Amino acid sequence: MGSVDKRQGALARREKRLAYLLLLPTFLLVFSIVLFPLIANFWISVKPVTLSDLRPPTLVVKERLRGNLTNASDNVKIEYRFRNSSVKYPLSSASFSDSLPLGIEVTRLDPACSLTGDGIILRCDLGDLEPKARGKIRIEVASADNFSGSKEIFRASEPQLEFTSYNILTSFDFTFANFSKIFSAAEFWDVLKVSIYYTVFGTAGALIVGLFAAQIMKRSFPGRSLVRGLLLFPYVAPVIAVAFSWVVLFDPFSGIVNAMLIQTNITDNPINFFGQRSIVVDFFGFSFGLPLALTMVIIFEIWRYFPLAFLFILARMQSIPSDIYEAAEIDGATPLQQFWFLSMPFIAGILAILFLLRFIWTFNKFDDIFLLTGGNAGTRTLTVSVYEQAFAISNLGAGAAVAVVIFVLLLIFAIIFIRFAPKDTTQ
Amino acid sequence: MKIWMHGIFGAILAGSLWTCFWQIIxxxxxxxxTGAAISIQTGPSVLAGATLGLIAILLRAKRCMSHHFLGCTxxxxxLWAFSLATPFDPSGLLPDWQSWVSLLIxxxxxxxxxTSVLKNISPTVQNRxxxxQFYLRLFWGLGLVIFILIVIAPFYVMVMTSLKSQQSLLANPLDLSINMDAGVTVLFRSYIELFTEYNFGLLLMNSSLVSVSTVLITLLFSIPGAYAVAKLQFPGxxxxxxxxxxxxxxxxxxxVIPLYAVFSQLGLRNSLIGLCMVYPATTIPVxxxxxxGYFAGLPSELDDAGLMDGLTRWQIILKIAVPLSKPAIASVALYVFMIAWNEFLFAFMFLDDIKLFTLSRGIVSLNSSEVPREHLMAGAVIAxxxxxxxxxxFEKFLVAGLTSGSVKG
Incomplete structure (x- = not known):
């Protein structure tokens, strides 16, 4: 019996090894593109990194020749101009070496330089270079009898550079300035508020509209599958196309909506839907300020994502056994009662899951707002703020700090939600 | 007595709502x-609809040919009378025949x-x-038409704007009629210019290249991985x-920030290869x-039979699992293709070189005051x-795959 166990053990081991092998490529890719950057983001958020730091400091050496080499024993000056490309960080133990053409004699050498390899390799030590440091090294050479060439032959060999540079990304300099900067900015709390407003209303709106759409599409009618495909268009089409067509549709000057509103005398002047922070609305005598641009991006969000909610809710409703509706019908339940007391309990689970997923994705949404308003007119959410900080103000560290805030908020939300959400017991 | 449960109230409501709705549409x-400056006359249509609703319910209009004919006329x-003989434009901007046809429609x-909403309603108080049922029917129909319209409107505007010129857009934004007089080349001028001057052929190539590579890499990585998770025993x-x-x-x-930093230093940022690494990493988990899920549904007897016949696990994946899951592969491939094709954020952040632009990246660069709006919309149509x-x-595949598997924001 022992040998059978052993053989099974060997089989199991082989299966285990195969499984890991099959999963390895996926793991490597996901680790390097998703998990590693996730950790790296925390790292960057506590470092004083700007966009320009991504180009690491480097030594620049340019070679220049003065004089002619047409006759034997002509003298030529070679000038090497070097500089530290960085304005912030020093270079240490910088040096370069260049190979001289054959048949050249060095007549004067800079003290920093030396000749090696039978006198054809020139090596110059520049020591440590301060930020922005620059300088020149001159040597003089004369052509010996057997030299046959032109000035071009000098340029044919590029100087080989050696230096140790400072890379802020891999160093151990830390700072909390990024976090203190974003939290102390007056704008931050507005941005957070806009984010939450956008997420809550965008998510709830998409779910409610999706629920209505599912109710409508539940009934069968001629052309239903065509209409179902049509209703998914906003979700399927590229965000770039639909966002810009909304911008064109609501354009204050050439947009059809404004032209329509003016034509029908609802408004006298064109409304800049995506560019106006707030508008005063008169509603049966009550007038209140409406954050116009924000409301518009929320409506766009609802328009674009209700199809997803609709699709899932419809799929769930179609899986409800029809005999319970027949029983309810016999008992005299009205359509609304049937919806509340029969359909709702069945779709509560999928609604909860959809709410969780849509909430997270809406909170993470960047493209839509960025394309519609660029984050202006009171529509700047945390995600747009990441972009603003990192790429518009070029402060990568501050951008990463905002991204950390996003991540932590999402984590808190997910934990709260998972604890209190209704469980989908029917699945 | 609740007034909203009365048949007459319902009939007036249904008549006025539907008539007003169609008048607006x-x-x-x-x-x-047509581009004509005419105004929407809701008042007369509400009145006419309400009156007809009342007549239909009191006279118990049946859904037969003669009643339909009488009702429509x-x-x-x-409609004609209540709007003082000008059902659409009081200023008489439209040719007569257009007014008459619209009125009839x-x-x-x-x-x-x-009347289809009113089918089992009598002019008395109805039970709950x-x-x-009546109100659900009424709002079902209205809802359906409204849903279709709000979904289509931006796409319609996109296509029509791409066929207009900047001057005519500014002159009369409401005029979305197609002007066929100048010929096809003038009509499709924006598209022709995008392909000749803005390199859209190249952008299409880049987008296709990135999307197809993403699909292939995703399938190549995720199928073996999914097989392992579904069929093999291992810790974790x-x-x-x-x-x-x-x-x-x-x-x-x-x-995006860490990837930007790392890819910049590795020289992968401004390259399609970089995108072909990032996109699959985001799609492979789904x-x-x-x-x-699909593999777990395949009977494991098939695998056992394969093992008995001396196939290795690799051969089982290739010869048994893959051929049996063609529908799943189709839906995943399509889904991943759409994600990669529509992706904006990474393409926008990573690509600087105009020769490497994907469609999303290229269309963003059209969104400037120097480029006319119809070019932007033509680009959107192309994408x-x-x-x-x-x-x-492949709608059926996609819907089935989406609802059984996962969802994507």
Whole structure:
């Protein structure tokens, strides 16, 4: 019996090894593109990194020749101009070496330089270079009898550079300035508020509209599958196309909506839907300020994502056994009662899951707002703020700090939600 | 007595709502297809609709040919009379025949819509069941038409704007009629210029290249991985199948700064290869999740039979699992293609070189005051058509795959 166990053990081991092998490529890719950057983001958020730091400091050496080499024993000056490309960080133990053409004699050498390899390799030590440091090294050479060439032959060999540079990304300099900067900015709390407003209303709106759409599409009618495909268009089409067509549709000057509103005398002047922070609305005598641009991006969000909610809710409703509706019908339940007391309990689970997923994705949404308003007119959410900080103000560290805030908020939300959400017991 | 449960109230409501609705729709269509400055006359249509609703319910109109004929003509006559003989434009901007045709269309559509809602309603107080049914029917129809319209409107504007010129757009934004007089080359001028001057052929190539590579890499990585999770025993299996979707919830905006930093230093940033690494990494977890569910549904007797016949696990994946899961592969491939094709954030952040632009990246650069709006919209149409065609072609696969597997924001 022992040998059978052993053989099974060997089989199991082989299966285990195969499984890991099959999963390895996926793991490597996901680790390097998703998990590693996730950790790296925390790292960057506590470092004083700007966009320009991504180009690491480097030594620049340019070679220049003065004089002619047409006759034997002509003298030529070679000038090497070097500089530290960085304005912030020093270079240490910088040096370069260049190979001289054959048949050249060095007549004067800079003290920093030396000749090696039978006198054809020139090596110059520049020591440590301060930020922005620059300088020149001159040597003089004369052509010996057997030299046959032109000035071009000098340029044919590029100087080989050696230096140790400072890379802020891999160093151990830390700072909390990024976090203190974003939290102390007056704008931050507005941005957070806009984010939450956008997420809550965008998510709830998409779910409610999706629920209505599912109710409508539940009934069968001629052309239903065509209409179902049509209703998914906003979700399927590229965000770039639909966002810009909304911008064109609501354009204050050439947009059809404004032209329509003016034509029908609802408004006298064109409304800049995506560019106006707030508008005063008169509603049966009550007038209140409406954050116009924000409301518009929320409506766009609802328009674009209700199809997803609709699709899932419809799929769930179609899986409800029809005999319970027949029983309810016999008992005299009205359509609304049937919806509340029969359909709702069945779709509560999928609604909860959809709410969780849509909430997270809406909170993470960047493209839509960025394309519609660029984050202006009171529509700047945390995600747009990441972009603003990192790429518009070029402060990568501050951008990463905002991204950390996003991540932590999402984590808190997910934990709260998972604890209190209704469980989908029917699945 | 609750007034809303009374049949007469319902009939008046249905008549006025539907007539007003069609009046608005038909007028809007008239305006954008002719460019004429006409106004929407809701008042007369509400009045006419309410009157007809009342007549229909009191005279118990039946849904037969003669009643329909009578109803439609009466409706048209009332619409004409209540609007003081100018059903659409008081200023007489439209040719007569257009007014008459539009009037008839409004009358016929309204009549059919509200009488079909009224089918089992009598002019007395209805019980709760019947009246709820009635209101659901009424709002079902209205809702359906409104849903279709709000979904189509931006796409319609996109296509029509791409066929106009900047001057005519500014001169009369409402005029979305197609001017066929100048010939096809003038009509499609924006598209021709995009391909000749803005390199859109190259952008299409780049987008296709990146999307197809993403699909292939995703399939290549996720199918073996999903097979392992579904069919093989190994420690950490449950953890993996439970947590693979969590990766999907990590927002791209958090990844973009580190990836930008690292890719810049590795020289991968401004390259299509960089995109071909990032896109699959975001799609593989979902693909793996969807395939794993599908593979788990395949009977494991098949694998055992394969093993008995001396196939290796690799051969089982290739010769048994893959051929049996063609529908799942089709839906995942399509889904991943759409994600890669539509992706904006990474393409926008990473690509600087105009020769490497994908469509998304290229269209953003058209959004400036120097480029006319119709070019932007033509670009949007070019980016939309391939995905929509693919989607319509494979809609069934995609819907099944989406609802069984996962969802994507």
């Amino acid at each position: 038909v007028t809007t269509i008239l305006v954008i297809s 009466t409706m048209a006559a009332f 409004v009358a016929v559509l309204s009549w059919f819509c509200f 069941y019947v009246s709820e 299996r449950n953890l993996l199948s439970g947590s693979v979707l969590l990766i999907y919830l990590i927002p791209a905006i958090i990844l 693909a793996l999740y969807m395939f794993q 939309t058509i391939p995905v929509l065609l693919l989607f319509l072609w």
